[in-house]
Amino acid sequence: MTSPDPSSSAPRPEPGPEHAPRYADRVYRSGSALLGGAVLLGLAGWIGIDALVRGTGRTPWLALAGLLLVVPLVVAFTFRPAVFAGEDRLRVRNPFRTITLPWGTVEGVRASYSSEIFAGGRKFQLWAIPVSLRARKRSARRSARNAAADDTGRASAAVTGPDRAPGDEAVTELSELAERHARRETAQGEPEVRWAYEVLAPSAVGAVLLLVLALIG
Template sequence: MRQAYRSRSAFILGWVWVAFAALNVFDLIVRYNGKASLVALAVLAVLTALVYLAALRPVTLFTETALVGRNPLRTTTLPWESIEEATVSHSINVRYDGRLLRLWTPISGARERAKAQRRGAAPPRRGRFDTEPVLSPAEQAAAQALAGKTHADWVGEQIAERAESARRREQDAGPVRVSWAFDSFAALAVALVMVVVAVVAG
C-alpha cells in the first residue's frame, strides 16, 4: 500500500498555475502576433517548469518495502532497513549509509510550528467558572500526543518507526537507488528551447 505526503497548498497552487498557463498558451497561439507572443510563451514555459519542480514534483512516498523521496531533480529510494535515523528541523532529514537525504515535503515552517505549540497549550480560563468542555481520558491522551507536533514531525516519526520495525525483522537491506529526474530535465529543456526561440526570433 502506497502513502503519499506532499504540501497540499503547494500542490493545489501548482495545478492552478498549470491551468492558468494552459489557457494563456491557447490564447497566445490563437492570437499569435510574432515576437511578443514568443516572449510571453517563453516566460510561461520558464515559470511553469519552476512551478513543476518546486510544487508538483516533490513528494514523499511510503511503499511496503521502501521510502521514496522525490525531490526537484532526483528520486531516492531507500529500503526501510537502510534508514539509520529520521529527524525533523525545517525539513525531514533521513540518514542512511552515512549519507543524508532531505525530503522536500512535508516541511515544518515557523508558522505551522507556532500553531502546533499553541494547539498543545492549555486554553485560557475565561472568568471565574470553567465553561470549557471536559475531555475524556482518551481525548486528553490524543491531545498530549499531538501537542506541539507538525505534520512533518508526524511523518518523521512514521519513517523512524517503519525503519526500526524493518531492522527488527533482520532482513538484508535492498539496494539504495538514486536516479536523476528526467521529467524535471525535460521540463527545463522545453523552457530553454522556448527562451532560445524567443531570442532568435528577435
C-alpha cells in the first residue's frame, strides 16, 4: 500500500489578485458600422476595379488614386473603431488614433450626444460606441411601459426587453470596469496615443496622386 502524498493534504493558498484567472478583453463595436463598411467597400471595389481593368487613358490612374484615398478611409470609419476593455487597461481604437488608457488614469465615462472618456486630464471620443437618440427615446418609452405594467400587474411580452439604449449600457459597463480595476497595481501608468499611419499613409498617397493628375490635366 502506498502512503498518501503529504502535499495533497496540505492546505492550498487562496488565489490572490496575482493568481486570479485572466479573461479575454471585452470588445465593443458597432454592428451597423461594420455592415455599412462592407457595403461601401464592395461598391468601391466594383467601380474601382472595373475602371482599372477596362478604363483607358488616365482613367486607370484616377481609379487607383481614388481607391488609395477612399478604401483606407472607409476602413478607418467603419471596421477600425473598437474598444477593448481588459483587466489592466482600456484600448480605444478610433479612425486615426489608438489610445491606451490604464484604468488608474480613467476619470470618467459619459454618453451625451457622443460617447466620451476622460483620462489624464484629456477627453477622448469612443467612435465604436455611437449614441443613438432614437434608441434612447425608444428605451425610455419601453421603461415607461414596463413601469406601467408593473403598477397594474399586467406585464406582457410587448413591454419586456432592455430598458437602456445599447450605447448607454456600454458606457455604464465601462464606468463599472473603471471603478473596479482603478486600484490594481498593474492598471497604473500614463495614457498612450499612437497615430494610425497604416490608414493615413495610403490615403495621403491617393490624395497626392489625385492632385498631380488634376494639375497635369
